[in-house]
Amino acid sequence: MNILVCISHVPDTTSKIHFIEDNTAFESRDVQYVINPNDEFGLTRAIWFKEKQGAEVHVIHVGTPKADPTLRKCLAIGADKAFRINTPALDGTSVAQELAAFVRNNPYDLIIAGRESIDYNGAMVPGMLAALLDIPFVPNCVGLEIDASTAVAEREIDGGREKLKGSLPIVIGGQKGLVEESDLRIPNMRGIMQARQKPFEVIPPLEAAAATEDVKFEKPAKKAEVKLVPADDLDQLIELLHKEANVL
Amino acid sequence: MSVLIIAESENNALKRNAAEVASYGVALASKLNASCTAITFHASNAAELGQYGITKIAHISNVPSHFDAYAQANAISAYATQNKVTHIVIGSSADAKFLAPLLAAKLNAGYAPNVVALPDELSPLTVKRTAFTNKAFAHTQLLAACNIIGVGNNSFGVIENEVNCTVDEIEATHTASNLEQISIEKITGKATIADADVVVSGGRGLKGPENWHLIESLAEILDAATACSKPVSDMGWRSHDEHVGQTGKPVSTNLYIAIGISGAIQHLAGVNSSKVKVVINNDPEAPFFKAADYGVVGDAFEVVPELIQKLKAFKALS
């Protein structure tokens, strides 16, 4: 069983978001980057398969050397090999094209990506990748079992869950639920030392074209001061919600 | 130029979000001076989209009767190619977000999700969407010959505009699926976080799962969905499906009521795009008050029961 985990590299969830160059670019200075949380759940599930069922786990990122520490961390947690396709990630389409070209040359049984990247919130790379490869795809995946030829995957839907079965290879858009928070691993010394010996390949890109471009960013307008209502006058709250906010 | 809107359905009827997606598509088509068609699967009441300005519907029923992303993506992309569609408008439900990337790859289309308004510019097509989990907006150019706009829930609204609507039955040619549905579980008769107008959410301040009747009773009166902060689902007080925030479900409703939730940055990021936020917290320094529209500083165990009584009285009158 060969598993590929797609890793996006994102600002830590506590990051304050700022823009530079006339609001055309994200200010990455002083920002701590981490493995996209959705991908960390997927990677942990992949390592679980490796330990319980036997599998080789590779991680891949499309991007610049800035993400190398993130990929090393994946190796320290338990991935066997890392790849970085050496080109800036322009948009979901170009990233999916780069990944698809790689997978066509290096087939995998299972490809786990995340539900979405928490920075640009595209939720598109895994679906596009599956469509380009013409293989099944299950997004928002909260449960995954595999055997030699099939996957049974549960996806979260609005107000419930759907259980689906598909044959391998398959692409998964994973999230919390694939494993629990308490299953996530913190790299230990041994893992970090071993990671240094593990293969790390830098791959030349296709230089696939983007289909979209973020030309400007904007922060939400400053909020007006909260209106406080005394706890012993809730009629006032109802009045405000009814007449002023128009939501009752 | 030609606009295609994707109207979602479920149990042989249009879903609620179809009205907003149709309203957006009709408004976009009128800006572009283009025609606008809706495509829908297994919706016996498809013609109701006429209430929102849709004059023409392509209805498909020779695909599986449950939502099947692969079969639908194939049918829609075939239709879009045949009819030289240039703009596709889709919603933000879990199913829409399943379908849109498949379609984008098949059609070589550009795709922008979580769009909050009509385009800033028509050429090059530029849309405003949320990014960084609601901590910012991006203005995104869509550069392909056909582009997909994913409209954020409750971000555009519904525009009533009644017209005559004709429904044409279309045969999909490629009807196979690449996934087999084993089971589906769905809460029925109760609003869900994704499509409710109101969400009532509880945090660690409620002390334990035994106190959730407060959240549930308040939600019931308001016809609201219930949600919770991450520690609440981590501790197993509530199921994981209710966890909202940056790493949970996004909430984009008209009214979000947060009870005993401190307002950590990761929580706010996921709920900030809700229109009106009400916070009930006994700590006047709780960060959530800075992000709220209305606030009550008080003990949830006193405020919530009283609010329930008062809302009952209010509902009885109106």
Ligand SMILES: Cc1cc2nc3c(=O)[nH]c(=O)nc-3n(C[C@H](O)[C@H](O)[C@H](O)COP(=O)(O)OP(=O)(O)OC[C@H]3O[C@@H](n4cnc5c(N)ncnc54)[C@H](O)[C@@H]3O)c2cc1C
């Ligand atoms: C990587 C990462 C991702 C995260 N993602 C999310 C996410 O998606 N969603 C999320 O919610 N959190 C997320 N968190 C956690 C977040 O940082 C906070 O820890 C969490 O939101 C706090 O939950 P809470 O407000 O319920 O609890 P607390 O912070 O403990 O707040 C409880 C609040 O209740 C109030 N209170 C106490 N008693 C009463 C009473 N009797 N009446 C009224 N009010 C009372 C208190 O004043 C306090 O403000 C994430 C954290 C990390 C590190």
Ligand SMILES: Nc1ncnc2c1ncn2[C@@H]1O[C@H](COP(=O)(O)O)[C@@H](O)[C@H]1O
């Ligand atoms: N630059 C990238 N390199 C590798 N994988 C990526 C990249 N960007 C996104 N992904 C994968 O696609 C998932 C969804 O990302 P997105 O479509 O950007 O929201 C992420 O969770 C990753 O698994």
